[in-house]
Amino acid sequence: xxxxxxxxxxxxxxxxxxxxxxxxxxxxxxxxxxxxxxxxxxxxxxxxxxxxxxxxxxxxxxxxxxxxxxxxxxxxxxxxxxxxxxxxxxxxxxxxxxxxxxxxxxxxxxxxxxxxxxxxxxxxxxxxxxxxxxxxxxxxxxxxxxxxxxxxxxxxxxxxxxxxxxxxxxxxxxxxxxxxxxxxxxxxxxxxxxxxxxxxxxxxxxxxxxxxxxxxxxxxxxxxxxxxxxxxxxxxxxxxxxxxxxxxxxxxxxxxxxxxxxxxxxxxxxxxxxxxxxxxxxxxxxxxxxxxxxxxxxxxxxxxxxxxxxxxxxxxxxxxxxxxxxxxxxxxxxxxxxxxxxxxxxxxxxxxxxxxxxxxxxxxxxxxxxxxxxxxxxxxxxxxxxxxxxxxxxxxxxxxxxxxxxxxxx
Ligand SMILES: *Cc1c(COP(=O)(O)O)cnc(C)c1O
Numbered sequence: 096x097x098x099x100x101x102x103x104x105x106x107x108x109x110x111x112x113x114x115x116x117x118x119x120x121x122x123x124x125x126x127x128x129x130x131x132x133x134x135x136x137x138x139x140x141x142x143x144x145x146x147x148x149x150x151x152x153x154x155x156x157x158x159x160x161x162x163x164x165x166x167x168x169x170x171x172x173x174x175x176x177x178x179x180x181x182x183x184x185x186x187x188x189x190x191x192x193x194x195x196x197x198x199x200x201x202x203x204x205x206x207x208x209x210x211x212x213x214x215x216x217x218x219x220x221x222x223x224x225x226x227x228x229x230x231x232x233x234x235x236x237x238x239x240x241x242x243x244x245x246x247x248x249x250x251x252x253x254x255x256x257x258x259x260x261x262x263x264x265x266x267x268x269x270x271x272x273x274x275x276x277x278x279x280x281x282x283x284x285x286x287x288x289x290x291x292x293x294x295x296x297x298x299x300x301x302x303x304x305x306x307x308x309x310x311x312x313x314x315x316x317x318x319x320x321x322x323x324x325x326x327x328x329x330x331x332x333x334x335x336x337x338x339x340x341x342x343x344x345x346x347x348x349x350x351x352x353x354x355x356x357x358x359x360x361x362x363x364x365x366x367x368x369x370x371x372x373x374x375x376x377x378x379x380x381x382x383x384x385x386x387x388x389x390x391x392x393x394x395x396x397x398x399x400x401x402x403x404x405x406x407x408x409x410x411x412x413x414x415x416x417x418x419x420x421x422x423x424x425x426x427x428x429x430x431x432x433x434x435x436x437x438x439x440x441x442x443x444x445x446x447x448x449x450x451x452x453x454x455x456x457x458x459x460x461x462x463x464x465x466x467x468x469x470x471x472x473x474x475x476x477x478x479x480x481x482x483x484x485x486x487x488x489x490x491x492x493x494x495x496x497x498x499x500x501x502x503x504x505x
Contacts, residue, residue, distance in 0.1 A: 105420030106492045109484035111291045116482035118358055119295075123348025123350035130346040138162065139323055144343035148301075150352050155269075156279050157303035159310035162340040162348065163317050165467070166265045166287025167194030169300035170235070171201060172338065173261045173283040176304075176312040179204045182453030183232035188218045189431040189469040191237040192286075195263045196432055199445060204232065205454045208433050210465065213472035214383070214398065214465050216240065216427075220248035222468065227256055234260045238267035238277050240478070241293075241362075241391035242384050246272040246280045252283075260496075261285065266393035267360045268293040276486075278303050283313070293358050293393065293483075294351035361483040362392040365490055369395060372494035376501055395479040396427070405422045405504040406475040411497070414504065419496040424478040431469045433461040 109116035121401060130136065131142050138144035144162050152160035163169055167444035174185065181203030187196060189208040199206045209222040216239045234253055236244045253260045261282030264270070270277045278284025284304075286292075288299030304310050315322060320335040322328075340348070370381040374403055384390035401407025408425035415421040436442060438461065441451040451459060463470060479493065 099295075106489065108421065108489055108493075109482055110480070111295075113484040116441075116484045117295065118354045118483055119347070119351070122353065123347045126346035126350045130342045132336045133342075135442055136342045138339050138342055139318075141342040141345070143349055144340050147345045147348045147352065150349065151301055152270055152303060154352065154355070155284070155303055157284065158305045158307075159313070160301055160303045161310075161313050162336040162345060163246065163300045163302060164340055164344075165194065165298050166285065166289055166292070166300045167193070167198060168317075168338045169285035169287065169302040170195050170261070171198035172261060172302050172316045173235075173285050174198045174204060174233070175194070175257060175316045175335065176283060176309045177233045177261070177439045178312065179232045181450045182230065184226075184228060184230045184454075184458055185233050185235055186218075186223050186226045186231060187235040188237050188239075188470065189433055189466055190216050190239060190428060190466065191263065191432060192265065192428075193432065193437075195235065195237055195265070197437070199235075199448060200437075203450045203453075205230075205450060205458050206281045206432075206438075207458045208431070208461070208466070209230075211239075211472055213468040213475065214380075215242060215244075216396070216472045216476065217242065217244040218249075219245060220252045223249060224252055227252075227258070228455070228457075230458075231256070231258055234258055234281075235263055236260060236281070237263040237265075240382075240396045241267045241270050241370055241393040242382065243267060243270050243272040243277050243388045243390075245385065245387065246277070247387065250280060259283075263297055265292060267391055268355060269389075270391040271389045274382045279305070283309055288348055288351070293362070293391065294348070294355050296340075296347040296351065299340055299344050299348060301348075329468075358483040359391050361485075362481060363390070365483075365485040366390070366392040366481070368487065368490045369494055373397075373497060374489065376498065378505065379501055392481055395481045396475045397479065399425075399474040399477050400443055400475070403438060403505060405502055408505055410476055411500055412459050414500040415496055418500065419492070421493060421496055422480060422481075425476070426473045427476050427478050428473070431461075431466060431473065433466075434469060
């Protein structure tokens, strides 16, 4: 009799795509119930979204916060608040979510890609400076994986040139740079409540600022340009859609806010444990947030040296999946943002190419040699899924799996 090979029992890791890896519960249910019972489901009249905005502003340390319907929407609000004219340039990053980029095009702006530091995958003052021109309207930084950009240097550069900075904090709730929450360092901070972020309502976004004029524009942009606060002179002041969050979503978000600090703490504790367990493995580099930063671990990103570990991040990911059932993401976004069709073929409105047709040749020059950090960063990165529900047993399982795989691939 031929024995059928026994499939090893995989440990199932909690997943942020369903209850096992999320922190949703009775508090959110009670708040949603309250919203429904009130019969008011629009934020223009209800109390949930208003409460959410007030609480989030307090928690993050900003004067104003506004809720909207997605993280992409939050970025869109920020870009619109800056009020670019078509052809104005927004310096941004080649490693981010597409939702951080397409809003620039919708507002007629030209995304100009800065290279990243291959060790942190973040833009730096140096990579940004190379992109500054007399058309630069704003800089958008993404604190990738929850590790802040070096904001002191970036703000010094931006201030020297008088350019506003938008922070994309979709992955970086409560991450700090020199003790200050990201999102409050630049002019506008943007957050996402999508299913896979630190806290979630499925879809949703938040945008914060200290600047009164920006705050007013953000508010109007979410509200079809209509100022509900000024009933004495009702009008639609500029082009804007309805980007509002519903009271049902606001109710869930309010419940989630109470849990945010705990979620961040839990992710940090688990990450520190894994980092300790993976210390000193040749060819494997664990996250190293700088002394100025606290990292909030949206994901746990490793750097894998393919000169030491066979087939690098791709080889390691394959073995983790096949041998241990651990699904990680080598290359994170597969390719730099500028290699996606939307940028390569400039697909926007009909066959107009607008607003790319207004760009200078340099702004849309995506020659790979301009982006050494981006290409090596993506080649080295292995992104482990992460969430606040990892226990010591999960961390042990991941650590053993990685050690075993590395040993076999070295
Ligand atoms: C998730 C994400 C977004 C977009 O947020 P959505 O809520 O999915 O629209 C933008 N930027 C970054 C860095 C993100 O991680």
